Amino acid sequence: MHNAIIDCPIETLRLGFIGAGATGTALAVRLRERGYPVAAVASRTRSSADKLAVAVAGCRSYDSKQEVADSAELVFVTTPDDVIPQVITEVKWHPGQSVVHCSGADSLDVLGKAKSEGAQVGAFHPLQTFVGVTHAIENLPGSTFALEAEGPLLEILKGMADSLDGHWVVLKPGDKGLYHAAAVIACNYMVTLVKMAADLWESFGVPTSEAMQALLPLLRGTINNIENVGLPDCLTGPVARGDLGTISKHLDALEKRAPAIAATYRDLALQTIRISLAKGKIDGARAEELSQLLRNKPGGIAMRTMLKGKIHRARVTEANIDYEGSISIDPTLMEAADILPYEQVHVLDITNGARLETYAIEGGPGEICINGAAARLVYKGDTIIILAYHLVPEEEARYCHPKLVYVNSQNEIVSTGQGVAGSV
Numbered sequence: 001m002h003n004a005i006i007d008c009p010i011e012t013l014r015l016g017f018i019g020a021g022a023t024g025t026a027l028a029v030r031l032r033e034r035g036y037p038v039a040a041v042a043s044r045t046r047s048s049a050d051k052l053a054v055a056v057a058g059c060r061s062y063d064s065k066q067e068v069a070d071s072a073e074l075v076f077v078t079t080p081d082d083v084i085p086q087v088i089t090e091v092k093w094h095p096g097q098s099v100v101h102c103s104g105a106d107s108l109d110v111l112g113k114a115k116s117e118g119a120q121v122g123a124f125h126p127l128q129t130f131v132g133v134t135h136a137i138e139n140l141p142g143s144t145f146a147l148e149a150e151g152p153l154l155e156i157l158k159g160m161a162d163s164l165d166g167h168w169v170v171l172k173p174g175d176k177g178l179y180h181a182a183a184v185i186a187c188n189y190m191v192t193l194v195k196m197a198a199d200l201w202e203s204f205g206v207p208t209s210e211a212m213q214a215l216l217p218l219l220r221g222t223i224n225n226i227e228n229v230g231l232p233d234c235l236t237g238p239v240a241r242g243d244l245g246t247i248s249k250h251l252d253a254l255e256k257r258a259p260a261i262a263a264t265y266r267d268l269a270l271q272t273i274r275i276s277l278a279k280g281k282i283d284g285a286r287a288e289e290l291s292q293l294l295r296n297k298p299g300g301i302a303m304r305t306m307l308k309g310k311i312h313r314a315r316v317t318e319a320n321i322d323y324e325g326s327i328s329i330d331p332t333l334m335e336a337a338d339i340l341p342y343e344q345v346h347v348l349d350i351t352n353g354a355r356l357e358t359y360a361i362e363g364g365p366g367e368i369c370i371n372g373a374a375a376r377l378v379y380k381g382d383t384i385i386i387l388a389y390h391l392v393p394e395e396e397a398r399y400c401h402p403k404l405v406y407v408n409s410q411n412e413i414v415s416t417g418q419g420v421a422g423s424v
């Protein structure tokens with residue numbers, strides 16, 4: 001089938017825009033600068049379309065979206081996400097043209113009607129934040145673009161990202177939700193975190209404008225460390241140091257003076273424990289203490305320590321006294337029993353009655369190796385049970401289902417089950 005796009009050099013690939021807001025205008029202005037002809041624009045209001053047309057040489061504004069679709073080979077639909085399906089339905093598309101949206105959350109299914117009418121469809125999401133037209137034009141170059149498309153259109157979109165001095169990543173349809181959630185966490189929720197910090201300053205009498213003067217150098221320093229030192233080593237602060245006393249003081253102050261923020265503080269601190277462990281500044285035992293402190297809510301919400309996972313009658317394949325204290329476990333068994341690397345585990349030696357606490361690390365296939373001092377209690381060839389517990393609020397404890405993993409003498413899984421509370 002003849003495809004106009006394939007034969008079309010960039011200088012003759014006429015672009016059209018439906019939606020003349022921040023993203024549409026920034027793309028139109030910057031792509032025109034990079035040699036792509038922008039032929040047509042329409043928007044909800046004629047005044048927005050006119051503004052974009054004035055800013056982009058050679059671009060004509062129209063009242064109707066259909067006129068844009070009829071006069072462009074590649075049409076960007078840069079309306080709000082919720083409006084994209086409506087635009088696609090209202091316009092008649094034709095073979096040989098391409099229709100591309102810029103949504104981070106939607107996949108290509110919203111362009112289904114354009115595809116059924118013969119158009120190629122794609123997504124071109126700038127991983128960037130645009131608060132208005134001027135900032136969008138400024139911020140766009142150098143961004144990463146998340147692409148979805150097939151064949152020649154994908155190559156064209158890659159070329160556009162390159163021409164905007166950007167990077168690109170090609171997403172599979174099922175990845176879009178997680179991809180966009182990540183963008184929202186890194187961008188929008190950073191704003192939320194700064195607002196929470198500024199609100200705390202207000203509560204001890206410093207207005208937000210002054211708080212921002214103090215917080216901005218801290219934010220810049222943090223971004224600088226993320227960029228130059230990288231994860232996980234850029235993490236500092238009390239969770240990174242395992243400083244229980246400091247965190248207790250924070251929790252006391254927040255519960256008394258800013259209870260609405262306390263729950264978020266706890267959740268973020270719990271997520272931060274994983275980074276501290278990866279940085280290697282705290283060990284599994286300190287991580288567990290931090291976790292208990294952060295999960296134990298004030299006002300006496302009762303927590304129960306419940307069995308979370310069990311590997312039953314595994315055989316010890318090695319005992320290595322010279323290695324750092326831990327137990328190396330076949331990752332398949334760890335996953336089946338819901339045990340994470342560096343998670344605290346209890347080891348019960350059926351052969352000699354010894355019991356000990358340590359933390360799990362991933363070993364090779366079939367491996368169960370006792371490392372460090374514990375190798376004086378548990379020996380190669382012993383049969384052991386490995387248990388992992390978690391703290392669960394009282395009201396959830398009755399509905400817990402630990403993951404039970406039964407293995408043979410080769411440490412291969414024979415069966416798995418979900419225990420019912422009271423039966424294990």
Ligand SMILES: NC(=O)c1ccc[n+]([C@@H]2O[C@H](COP(=O)([O-])OP(=O)(O)OC[C@H]3O[C@@H](n4cnc5c(N)ncnc54)[C@H](OP(=O)(O)O)[C@@H]3O)[C@@H](O)[C@H]2O)c1
Pocket residue numbers: 018019020021022023024042043044045046048049077078079080081083086087101102103104125126127128129130131
């Ligand atoms: N803002 C960001 O940070 C950002 C970042 C990456 C991707 N995006 C994506 O870019 C797309 C556009 O977002 P945006 O932030 O640029 O939005 P925006 O600034 O609000 O602009 C949206 C434009 O769409 C027009 N519009 C609304 N309903 C329409 C309709 N029925 N028919 C034709 N035009 C219509 C509006 O027209 P009028 O001006 O004429 O009223 C407006 O100019 C979205 O898919 C968004 O997810 C945004």
